[in-house]
Amino acid sequence: MFSTLSLLAFVTLALNVAAKPVVIDRSPILSIPLTKIHNITSGHNLVASGLARAQSFKDRAKTHDLAEIRKRQAIPVTNEVVTYLASVGVGASDTQYQLIVDTGSSNTWVGATTKYVPSSTSTDTGDRVSVTYGSGEFSGTEYIDEVTLSSSLVITSQSIGVASSSEGFEGTDGILGIGPDDLTEDTVSGVSTVPTVTDNLFSQGTIAEKVVAISFEPTTTDEVTNGELFFGGTDSSKFTGDIxxxxxxxxxxxxxxxxxxGSTTIQSSLSGIVDTGTTLLYLDENGFEKYIEAIGATLDDETGLYKITTAQYNALEDLVFTIGGTEFSLTPNAQIWPRSLNTAIGGSASSIYLVVANLGGEEAGFDFIDGYVFLERFYSVFDTTNSRVGFATTSFTTATTN
Incomplete structure (x- = not known):
């Protein structure tokens, strides 16, 4: 295991080669574990949650007026369905909050379930904070407080929202926002933007670059620790090949x-979002229809998902994503919902459901959402320093767990 000093020295050396990504050999001091949980009532909720979230993405791109965004909500708020949680300490007492890890938002907030109790490290700014996610929302007051991600990932002064009201986050305590800091614009009264946890880890000298890397292990079990959130670089033990x-x-x-x-182009050079907070893989309507037609899948009214026969599953081909000139393939097994969890979404235990859903009509910049069913098959890197996103294969890319 690296000492803190030797680790920082290694990162400094790596930074001298500008074209190379920062790769850090495995060390637990800069990472925190992620636990997968399900909060599923039906497949319709599974699909609707992602569509509601997608609508909020589109609305925010058009206006930063939070009241206007809420007014535009066409789909009622639904609970987060499949989420990854990190246990995060807040305040002098290091009270632990189970926070959703979200690349699609950037505010960190607590209080949805476990209530926030101010301590000696807490400062109430008096500013109001409010964020709408489509699949949930909260409002409350901004505090500045100490946030502990791990023993070596401590932020002495972090803006956190303390919820006085929230909806759609039952069973969790709030969100750990690791999206770009632009997404905090106009969420806190009196300021334009607030620094994210990644920003503060960097500015306070804890990490050498504003980089967050995420790895998931596909699993068919609920409430299992099967992920890692790594700050400041990448964990070489979690991916194969190059990023x-x-x-x-x-x-x-x-x-x-x-x-x-196969030989069908589903989408060609379109723009979309990589989002840990979305469960399914969403394609624009045109691309989705091409995919479904190529497979011959049919809509299942009970779940809202599309299903295929065993013969169709055996004939499935890879769904290939070309990103940055490299092909990343979702194998047939990666294109289906874990069969052991079929009944959890109101489906039949013997059916085979696809994890690809219809995003609806085309809208520039929102032609797809690569949700967690995509991300659990690849290593992902969110690099604020260089304004880029990275992917690599893992030992689970071709897993047959589903």
Whole structure:
């Protein structure tokens, strides 16, 4: 295991080679574990949650007026469905909060379930804070407080929202926002933006670059620790081969990609979002219809997902994503919902459901959302310093767990 000093020295050396990504050999001091949980009542909720979230993304791109965004909500707020939680300490007492890890937002807040109790490290700024996610919302007061991600990832002064009201976050305590800091614009009264946890770890000298890397292990079990959030670089034990980087687009962690299925081009050089807070893989309506037609899938009214027969599953081809000039393939097994969890979404235990859903009509910059069903098959890197997103294969890319 590296000491803190030797680790920082290694990062400094790596930074001298500008074209190379920062790769840090495995050390637990800069990482925190992630636990997967389900909060599913039906497949319709599974699909609707992602669509509501997508609508909030689109609305925010058009206006930063939070009241106007709420007014535009076409789909009622639904609970987060499949989430990854990190246990985060706040305040002098290090009270632990179970926070959703979200690349699609940037505010960190607590109080949805476990209530916040101010301590000797707490400062009430008096400013109001409010964020709408589509699949949830909260409002409350901003505090500045100490935030402990791990023993070596301590932020002495972090803006946190303390919820006086929240909706859609039952079973969790709030959000750890690791999106770009632009997404905090106009969320706190009296200031334009607030620094994210990644920003503060960097400015306070804890990490050498504003980089967050995420790894998931596909699993068919609920409430299992199967992920890692790594700050300041990447964990070389979690990926195989090289990391491919592509430029970030838009306010979110946006990328451009081309998607093909067999000989069919599903999407060509379109822009969308990489989002840990979205469960499914969403394609624009045109691309989705091409995919479904190529497979022959049919809509399942009970779940809201599309299903296929065993023969169709056996004939499935890879769904290939070309990102930054590199092909990343979702294998047939990666394109289906874990069959052991079929009944959890109101489906039949013997059915086979696809994890690709219809995002609806095309809208520039929002032609797809690569949700966690995509991200759990690849290592992902969110690099604020160089304004880019990276992907690499892992030992689980071709897993057959589903």
């Amino acid at each position: 491919t980087y592509t430029s970030k687009t838009g306010d979110y962690w946006g990328i451009t990609q081309t998607v093909t299925y």
